[in-house]
Amino acid sequence: MARSVTILDVAARAGVSKSAASLALRGTGYVSDAKRRAVLEAAAELGYRPNAAARAMGSRRSGIVGLILDDLRNPWFVPAVEGLSAALHDAGLRPLLGDWRLEGSPLVDRFLELRVEGIVLVGTLDGAESALAGIAPLPAVQVGSPRAQAAGAAVVTNDDAEGARRVVRHLAALGHRDIAHLGAPGTPVGDARRTGFEDEARRLRVAFRSVDAGLTEEAGYRAGKEVLAAAHRPTALFAVNDMAALGALSAAEDLGLAVPRDLSLAGYDDTPVARLRAVGLTSVDNASREAGQVAARLLAELIGGGPLPGAPRATAETVLLPPELKARSSTAPPPAVVR
Amino acid sequence: MARSVTILDVAARAGVSKSAASLALRGTGYVSDAKRRAVLEAAAELGYRPNAAARAMGSRRSGIVGLILDDLRNPWFVPAVEGLSAALHDAGLRPLLGDWRLEGSPLVDRFLELRVEGIVLVGTLDGAESALAGIAPLPAVQVGSPRAQAAGAAVVTNDDAEGARRVVRHLAALGHRDIAHLGAPGTPVGDARRTGFEDEARRLRVAFRSVDAGLTEEAGYRAGKEVLAAAHRPTALFAVNDMAALGALSAAEDLGLAVPRDLSLAGYDDTPVARLRAVGLTSVDNASREAGQVAARLLAELIGGGPLPGAPRATAETVLLPPELKARSSTAPPPAVVR
DNA sequence: GGGAAACCTTGGAACGTTCCCATATATCTT
DNA sequence: AAGATATATGGGAACGTTCCAAGGTTTCCC
Numbered sequence: 001m002a003r004s005v006t007i008l009d010v011a012a013r014a015g016v017s018k019s020a021a022s023l024a025l026r027g028t029g030y031v032s033d034a035k036r037r038a039v040l041e042a043a044a045e046l047g048y049r050p051n052a053a054a055r056a057m058g059s060r061r062s063g064i065v066g067l068i069l070d071d072l073r074n075p076w077f078v079p080a081v082e083g084l085s086a087a088l089h090d091a092g093l094r095p096l097l098g099d100w101r102l103e104g105s106p107l108v109d110r111f112l113e114l115r116v117e118g119i120v121l122v123g124t125l126d127g128a129e130s131a132l133a134g135i136a137p138l139p140a141v142q143v144g145s146p147r148a149q150a151a152g153a154a155v156v157t158n159d160d161a162e163g164a165r166r167v168v169r170h171l172a173a174l175g176h177r178d179i180a181h182l183g184a185p186g187t188p189v190g191d192a193r194r195t196g197f198e199d200e201a202r203r204l205r206v207a208f209r210s211v212d213a214g215l216t217e218e219a220g221y222r223a224g225k226e227v228l229a230a231a232h233r234p235t236a237l238f239a240v241n242d243m244a245a246l247g248a249l250s251a252a253e254d255l256g257l258a259v260p261r262d263l264s265l266a267g268y269d270d271t272p273v274a275r276l277r278a279v280g281l282t283s284v285d286n287a288s289r290e291a292g293q294v295a296a297r298l299l300a301e302l303i304g305g306g307p308l309p310g311a312p313r314a315t316a317e318t319v320l321l322p323p324e325l326k327a328r329s330s331t332a333p334p335p336a337v338v339r
Numbered sequence: 340m341a342r343s344v345t346i347l348d349v350a351a352r353a354g355v356s357k358s359a360a361s362l363a364l365r366g367t368g369y370v371s372d373a374k375r376r377a378v379l380e381a382a383a384e385l386g387y388r389p390n391a392a393a394r395a396m397g398s399r400r401s402g403i404v405g406l407i408l409d410d411l412r413n414p415w416f417v418p419a420v421e422g423l424s425a426a427l428h429d430a431g432l433r434p435l436l437g438d439w440r441l442e443g444s445p446l447v448d449r450f451l452e453l454r455v456e457g458i459v460l461v462g463t464l465d466g467a468e469s470a471l472a473g474i475a476p477l478p479a480v481q482v483g484s485p486r487a488q489a490a491g492a493a494v495v496t497n498d499d500a501e502g503a504r505r506v507v508r509h510l511a512a513l514g515h516r517d518i519a520h521l522g523a524p525g526t527p528v529g530d531a532r533r534t535g536f537e538d539e540a541r542r543l544r545v546a547f548r549s550v551d552a553g554l555t556e557e558a559g560y561r562a563g564k565e566v567l568a569a570a571h572r573p574t575a576l577f578a579v580n581d582m583a584a585l586g587a588l589s590a591a592e593d594l595g596l597a598v599p600r601d602l603s604l605a606g607y608d609d610t611p612v613a614r615l616r617a618v619g620l621t622s623v624d625n626a627s628r629e630a631g632q633v634a635a636r637l638l639a640e641l642i643g644g645g646p647l648p649g650a651p652r653a654t655a656e657t658v659l660l661p662p663e664l665k666a667r668s669s670t671a672p673p674p675a676v677v678r
Numbered sequence: 679g680g681g682a683a684a685c686c687t688t689g690g691a692a693c694g695t696t697c698c699c700a701t702a703t704a705t706c707t708t
Numbered sequence: 709a710a711g712a713t714a715t716a717t718g719g720g721a722a723c724g725t726t727c728c729a730a731g732g733t734t735t736c737c738c
Contacts, residue, residue, distance in 0.1 A: 029716090030715050365726090389725080
């Protein structure tokens with residue numbers, strides 16, 4: 001194991017002190033141009049790589065923030081992570097990813113041992129309450145509707161109620177006067193979307209009903225079948241998410257209903273599946289990338305002392321971002337004969 | 340910023356030396372039971388968290404391995420990462436995730452600065468050749484078909500040729516005698532799958548043709564349309580992956596062909612979409628979880644000195660794992676009238 | 679009962695940085 | 709010309725661990 005190159009090797013080769021080399025490499029403080037160049041050149045020649053652990057020791061700063069992802073299997077978080085990543089980088093911080101489902105609470109321990117400067121919780125994080133309690137004094141921001149909220153963490157999320165309202169407006173504008181919602185009560189997104197749906201339907205004087213389904217395809221299939229097989233069936237279905245909408249799509253097909261001729265169908269989240277030509281599902285696109293950016297900036301602010309330098313932690317704050325409707329081929333005017 | 344509690348605080352409270360505390364906390368070496376208990380208790384009371392950076396300094400070992408993921412958007416890697424994660428843990432190593440598309444070569448720099456003990460490359464990693472050159476002396480394993488192979492890295496991958504052969508056998512057994520393949524030549528998976536397809540079709544004396552498509556839905560749609568609109572159309576289509584298969588599905592629908600009545604369709608990768616009821620696509624399930632495990636064990640062996648303690652790096656080795664066919668509703672016997 | 683082997687304990691050195699301070703020189707200000 | 713400021717330089721301490729060597733017990737075996 002050839003001992004790796006240290007800053008002392010670089011300093012020696014450049015003919016300067018280790019302090020000067022350190023300054024030159026980081027680009028802070030006073031170093032003459034000549035020395036700076038010599039140091040940089042020596043570093044390049046030797047293939048010098050700063051040792052992150054030693055740097056963390058010396059500076060008492062790790063420069064990293066931990067991102068706890070809810071579930072890698074559900075890549076809805078990708079745009080959010082992109083936004084986070086970019087904005088964190090601008091603040092001189094580096095993200096480290098971990099999967100909550102996969103690693104569980106040891107993940108939090110690991111982040112704490114790495115002395116992360118802040119934590120971003122991405123998604124719902126089922127059953128994370130106890131683990132989250134451990135991060136108490138650290139700056140934390142949660143992006144996406146939280147179930148387990150870390151004590152005092154700021155929350156940046158999409159305005160799910162508004163998204164649901166937009167779906168109703170879209171369907172109503174197409175002429176639908178009887179809409180059913182396949183909901184997922186008890187989940188944060190489920191509750192917000194249902195509330196938005198019902199409020200707007202009421203406001204627009206559209207007949208509506210909400211049935212309990214769930215967030216999975218299976219749940220959408222079952223609830224869809226129930227609603228569509230009933231005596232008086234709605235002309236449009238709004239599912240709590242794209243998965244449930246796809247389940248409902250299967251249910252409609254089973255019953256011989258064509259989408260969108262006999263039934264309009266809308267989902268939520270604008271997942272890649274919704275965009276498939278074979279599916280073409282009308283959905284709602286969360287401004288997740290922007291949410292990630294906002295969260296990162298918020299966190300950077302909290303880490304950098306925050307707006308209340310004396311207080312132990314900035315007060316919990318909730319930022320809501322408006323989503324965007326993506327109309328596709330699964331929604332159309334209702335059949336004329338109906339009603 | 341209350342200075343965090345160190346091992347010295349723990350040692351003082353337990354009434355032992357820092358060395359004893361260190362030994363007790365790690366569970367190595369000789370410590371009396373009484374002291375061990377006292378130390379553990381003191382640590383718990385104080386909420387002691389070892390400082391990973393300091394530990395890395397002292398031991399000259401980081402205990403972490405970097406996982407470079409090709410693209411978070413394509414969650415095919417999840418089972419592989421699960422397998423990796425579990426097996427690495429058993430070897431006392433911790434995985435750190437990074438996304439190649441998102442972060443690019445700075446990701447490699449970061450891993451090197453963190454002094455990771457090994458690197459796992461997950462997936463194809465387009466354009467990563469130069470970055471990968473930098474990891475030269477580190478143990479590295481690549482899981483999934485590589486395009487950019489790190490010099491001397493071992494490769495653990497799925498036997499794509501075998502998977503393609505199984506698809507052909509399945510279709511032939513159903514009675515198909517004319518099969519087309521929508522391929523993605525030039526990509527590692529594309530080439531292997533096409534070769535397997537053609538070899539088996541030839542062996543079974545089944546008429547076949549391969550057309551160039553690509554790995555996306557769009558590519559599958561275009562190539563599917565071309566093949567299906569031709570004068571003599573095949574009774575079955577085998578696409579290079581599920582996305583392309585879904586594109587072909589749309590093409591078939593556009594042409595008024597019902598799947599599987601008029602046309603059987605198979606994909607590859609067994610993505611969640613293939614499993615959706617509304618889709619029901621016959622596909623091939625890669626043994627990715629197992630691939631991850633094998634890769635992790637291989638890497639752990641390389642890190643722990645490896646089978647050739649003198650050599651600079653174990654010779655590149657390729658492990659092939661057999662995949663499994665998942666027959667679903669998109670494949671059926673061909674229509675009797677045809678041919 | 680004498681020596682070896684196992685068990686236990688500890689203080690100091692080392693790891694590779696950054697930070698802090700002391701000092702030196704150049705450049706401005708009046 | 710005398711300070712004041714900005715610029716530059718380097719030596720030593722600190723960060724929180726693990727490792728090492730050295731010493732002290734106990735246990736075991738012949």
